[in-house]
Amino acid sequence: MSSKVIHALYDDDDVLLKAVKEVKAAHHHIEEIYTPFPVHGLDKAMGLEPTRLGITAFMYGLTGLGFAVWFLNFIMIQDWPQNIGGKPSFSFAENMPAFVPVMFEMTVFFAAHLMVITFYMRSKIWPFREAENPDPRTTDDHFLMEVAVEGDEDKIASLLKGTGAVEINVKEKH
Amino acid sequence: MGHYEAPIREAIITGDKSYHDITVDVAAPIEGKANKKWWIAFIISLVAFLWGVGAIAYTIGTGIGVWGLNNRINWAWDITNFVWWVGIGHAGTLISAVLLLFRQKWRMGINRSAEAMTIFAVVQAGLFPLIHMGRIWDGFYVLPIPNQLGSLWVNFNSPLLWDVFAISTYLSVSLVFWWTGLLPDFAMIRDRATKPFQKKIYSLVSFGWSGKAKDWQRFEEVSLVLAGLATPLVLSVHTIVSFDFATSVIPGWHSTVYPPYFVAGAVFSGFAMVQTLLLIMRKVSNLEYYITRVHIENMNKVILVTGGIVTVAYLSELFVGWYTGSSYEDFVYLSVGAATGPYWWAFWSLIICNSVIPQLFWFKKIRTNYIWTFIISIFINIGMWFERFDIIVINLSRGHLPSSWTMFSPTFVDIGIFIGTLGFFFVLFLLYARTFPVIAQAEVKSILKSTGDNYKRAREGGDPVEKTIAEVVEQKVEAQTVTPAEEIIADTDDKAAQTSNLLDTLGAFDPNTQQADDLKKVKGIGPVMEKTLNQIGIYTFAQVSKMTKKEYDLLDSITGSFPGRAERDDWAGQANKLKS
Numbered sequence: 001m002s003s004k005v006i007h008a009l010y011d012d013d014d015v016l017l018k019a020v021k022e023v024k025a026a027h028h029h030i031e032e033i034y035t036p037f038p039v040h041g042l043d044k045a046m047g048l049e050p051t052r053l054g055i056t057a058f059m060y061g062l063t064g065l066g067f068a069v070w071f072l073n074f075i076m077i078q079d080w081p082q083n084i085g086g087k088p089s090f091s092f093a094e095n096m097p098a099f100v101p102v103m104f105e106m107t108v109f110f111a112a113h114l115m116v117i118t119f120y121m122r123s124k125i126w127p128f129r130e131a132e133n134p135d136p137r138t139t140d141d142h143f144l145m146e147v148a149v150e151g152d153e154d155k156i157a158s159l160l161k162g163t164g165a166v167e168i169n170v171k172e173k174h
Numbered sequence: 175m176g177h178y179e180a181p182i183r184e185a186i187i188t189g190d191k192s193y194h195d196i197t198v199d200v201a202a203p204i205e206g207k208a209n210k211k212w213w214i215a216f217i218i219s220l221v222a223f224l225w226g227v228g229a230i231a232y233t234i235g236t237g238i239g240v241w242g243l244n245n246r247i248n249w250a251w252d253i254t255n256f257v258w259w260v261g262i263g264h265a266g267t268l269i270s271a272v273l274l275l276f277r278q279k280w281r282m283g284i285n286r287s288a289e290a291m292t293i294f295a296v297v298q299a300g301l302f303p304l305i306h307m308g309r310i311w312d313g314f315y316v317l318p319i320p321n322q323l324g325s326l327w328v329n330f331n332s333p334l335l336w337d338v339f340a341i342s343t344y345l346s347v348s349l350v351f352w353w354t355g356l357l358p359d360f361a362m363i364r365d366r367a368t369k370p371f372q373k374k375i376y377s378l379v380s381f382g383w384s385g386k387a388k389d390w391q392r393f394e395e396v397s398l399v400l401a402g403l404a405t406p407l408v409l410s411v412h413t414i415v416s417f418d419f420a421t422s423v424i425p426g427w428h429s430t431v432y433p434p435y436f437v438a439g440a441v442f443s444g445f446a447m448v449q450t451l452l453l454i455m456r457k458v459s460n461l462e463y464y465i466t467r468v469h470i471e472n473m474n475k476v477i478l479v480t481g482g483i484v485t486v487a488y489l490s491e492l493f494v495g496w497y498t499g500s501s502y503e504d505f506v507y508l509s510v511g512a513a514t515g516p517y518w519w520a521f522w523s524l525i526i527c528n529s530v531i532p533q534l535f536w537f538k539k540i541r542t543n544y545i546w547t548f549i550i551s552i553f554i555n556i557g558m559w560f561e562r563f564d565i566i567v568i569n570l571s572r573g574h575l576p577s578s579w580t581m582f583s584p585t586f587v588d589i590g591i592f593i594g595t596l597g598f599f600f601v602l603f604l605l606y607a608r609t610f611p612v613i614a615q616a617e618v619k620s621i622l623k624s625t626g627d628n629y630k631r632a633r634e635g636g637d638p639v640e641k642t643i644a645e646v647v648e649q650k651v652e653a654q655t656v657t658p659a660e661e662i663i664a665d666t667d668d669k670a671a672q673t674s675n676l677l678d679t680l681g682a683f684d685p686n687t688q689q690a691d692d693l694k695k696v697k698g699i700g701p702v703m704e705k706t707l708n709q710i711g712i713y714t715f716a717q718v719s720k721m722t723k724k725e726y727d728l729l730d731s732i733t734g735s736f737p738g739r740a741e742r743d744d745w746a747g748q749a750n751k752l753k754s
Binding site: 011012013014015017018019032033034035036037038039040041042043046048050051053054057061071072075076079080082084085087095098099101102104105106108109111112113115116119120122123124125126127128129130131132133135136137138139140141161162163164165166167 | 176192193194197318326327328329330331332333335336339340343346347350351354357358361362364365366377378379380381382383384385386387388389390391392393394395396398399400403404406407410414417615616617619620623643644646647648650651694697698700739742
C-alpha cells in the first residue's frame with residue numbers, strides 16, 4: 001500500500017458533498033475532510049458514526065445530580081443539622097424543596113463542563129496543540145478532501161478532477 | 175439544493191458576500207490598526223475603571239461604612255448594580271441558546287458579541303457580592319468547604335447561597351459555550367496571521383482546531399446540548415436572583431410574581447444593552463452587512479414582548495397593592511404612595527423608561543430605525559436600573575416603624591464603584607472588539623447560501639447564476655481543462671523567457687523602495703502559490719492587478735500548477751481592491 005495521499009481542494013460545499021458521494025461510490029478511502037464551517041450532511045455522506053456526546057452529557061448530568069444529593073444530604077442533614085428559619089432538617093425528603101436550585105445548578109454544571117472536556121479530549125483539541133489542517137485556506141473558503149492513494153494515482157486524480165476540484169496535490173503521508 | 179429559504183424572509187447577510195469576503199471582513203478589525211475613536215473610548219473607559227478600582231480599594235480598606243447605607247436602607251446601589259448587571263448578562267445566552275433551539279438564523283450575526291457582553295456583564299455583577307462581603311478575605315466562607323470555624327457549613331436553605339451556585343455555574347458555562355464557538359474562528363485568524371507573535375497567540379487560543387469532519391459533527395452536537403442546558407440555566411439564574419427578595423418578608427419584596435417578572439425584565443434589559451453596543455460596533459467595525467436592519471428589528475420585537483410582560487407585572491403589582499387595602503402596601507415601589515411620595519422621580523423614571531417609551535417600537539418606522547433604536551435602548555438601560563433601585567431602595571425606605579423612615583443618598587464611593595464597573599465593562603468590550611472575531615464567521619458561512627442577498631436574488635429571479643450542482647461541477651471541470659496540465663512541459667530556457675516577459679508587463683518589484691504585500695489575501699493564492707509568485711518576482715497587489723488573460727496563461731505555463739485558477743478567481747480584480 002502506498003503512503004501517498006491526494007489533497008483535493010474544493011471551493012463550494014455542495015460540490016464537495018457531491019464529490020464525497022462519487023469518491024465513496026468509486027470505493028476510494030477518504031482519510032479526512034477539512035472544512036471551514038460545518039457542512040450539513042457531510043458526516044452522513046462520509047459514513048461517519050453519529051456522535052455519542054449527547055449521551056455522555058446525560059450521564060454526566062445524572063452524576064452531577066447524584067453528587068448534589070449526596071453532598072447536600074451530608075452537609076445539611078448528616079453532619080451538622082441546624083434549625084434555620086424553622087425549615088425542617090430531620091430528613092432529606094423534608095428539606096429537599098430548599099435544595100432544588102442547587103441540585104439543578106450542579107446537574108447543569110457537571111453535564112456542561114464534563115461534556116465539553118470529553119469533546120476536547122476526543123477531538124484532541126487543547127492549548128498548545130498544533131493545528132493539523134494541511135492548507136491554511138481550509139479555515140477560510142476551501143474544502144480539502146484527503147484521499148488515500150491505492151492503485152493508480154492518475155486515475156484517482158482524474159476522478160477527483162471530474163468531481164470539480166479546483167486544485168489537486170499529491171502528498172507523501174507523514 | 176438544500177439551501178432554499180422562503181423568499182418572504184429578508185436576506186440577513188447583505189453586500190453580495192462570498193465565503194472569502196466573510197473571512198476578510200471578520201478578520202479586518204483584528205488585523206488593522208485601532209483608530210483614534212477607539213483609543214479615546216478606551217482611555218475614557220480605563221480612567222473610569224481605575225476610579226472604580228480606587229473606590230473599591232477604599233471600601234475594602236475602610237469598610238462598608240463609606241457607602242451611603244443607613245440603618246433602614248441596608249441594601250442600595252450595590253445590589254441594584256448587581257441585579258442590573260446580571261440582568262444585562264441574560265441576552266447573550268438567550269440569543270445563542272434559545273434562538274439556536276428555535277433555529278433562528280439571525281442569531282448568528284450577533285451571538286458572539288452578545289455572549290461576550292454576557293460574560294463581561296456577569297463579571298461586573300459578581301464583583302458586587304464580593305465587595306459587599308466587607309471582609310473579602312473571608313469570602314471563602316460562602317464555599318461549602320470545612321473552614322477554621324470547625325465543620326460549620328454554609329446554609330443551603332438560603333437563596334443567597336443558591337445565588338452563588340447559580341451565578342458561578344452561569345458564568346462558567348457561558349464562558350465554555352462562548353470559547354468552544356470561538357475555536358474555529360480563532361483558527362481562521364491563526365491561518366491568516368502573518369506576524370509570528372499573532373500566529374502564536376491565535377494558535378494557543380484556537381486549541382489546534384483543524385476543522386475535521388468528525389470534529390465539526392461533535393462541535394454541532396456540543397453546541398446543541400449546551401444550548402439545551404443553557405436555556406433552563408439562564409431562566410434559573412434570574413429566578414434565583416429574584417428569590418433573594420421574594421423569600422423575604424419585606425412588603426414589596428414578598429411577591430410570588432417575581433421570578434417570571436425578573437426573567438422577562440432581564441431579557442428586556444439585556445437586549446437593550448445588545449442594541450446599544452452593536453449599533454455602535456456595526457459602524458466602528460464595518461459590520462453593516464452582517465448586523466442588518468432585520469437583526470435590529472427582530473431584537474426590537476423581543477424588547478417589545480418582554481417590555482410588555484414587565485409592564486403587565488407592574489400593573490398587577492400596582493393593582494394587588496391597592497386591592498389588599500393594607501396601609502403598608504401603599505408605600506411599596508409600585509403604589510400610589512410611591513408615585514406621589516418622596517421617591518416620585520424614581521417611580522416615574524421607571525414607568526416612563528420601561529413601559530411608555532418602548533411602546534414606540536410598535537411603529538415599524540421606529541423599530542427599523544438605527545438612531546431611534548439606539549436612543550430608546552439607552553432609555554431602557556436607565557429604566558431597568560431604576561427598576562432595581564426602586565425595588566430595593568423605595569421598599570426599604572419605609573417600613574412598619576414610621577420613625578425610621580428615611581431616604582438614601584449615595585456617597586462618591588457608591589457612584590465611583592458603579593462608574594468603575596461601567597468602565598471595566600467597556601474596557602473588556604473594547605479589547606474584545608479588537609482581538610476577537612466578533613462575528614461567528616464559521617456559522618455565518620454555513621447560512622450564506624440560504625440567506626445571503628446575492629443567493630436569494632439568484633433564486634427568486636430565476637437568474638442563471640443559480641445552477642444545479644451538476645452544472646456547477648461541469649463548469650469547474652471545464653475551467654480546469656482550458657490548458658490541460660500535461661501540455662505544460664516547457665524547458666527551463668523557455669520558462670526564463672516567459673518570466674521576463676511576464677515581468678515586463680507587470681512591472682518589476684524593487685525591494686529597496688517597495689513593500690511586499692501579503693498576496694495570500696487574494697482568494698485562490700495560498701502560501702505555496704505566494705512563494706511561487708515571489709520566485710517569479712511578483713510581490714505586490716499592484717503587480718497582480720495588472721494581470722490579464724494573457725498574463726494568466728503565461729503564469730499558468732510557468733508555474734504548471736492548477737491552470738485556469740487565477741482567471742476564474744479574478745486575481746487582478748481582487749488585487750485592485752486590495753491595493754487601495
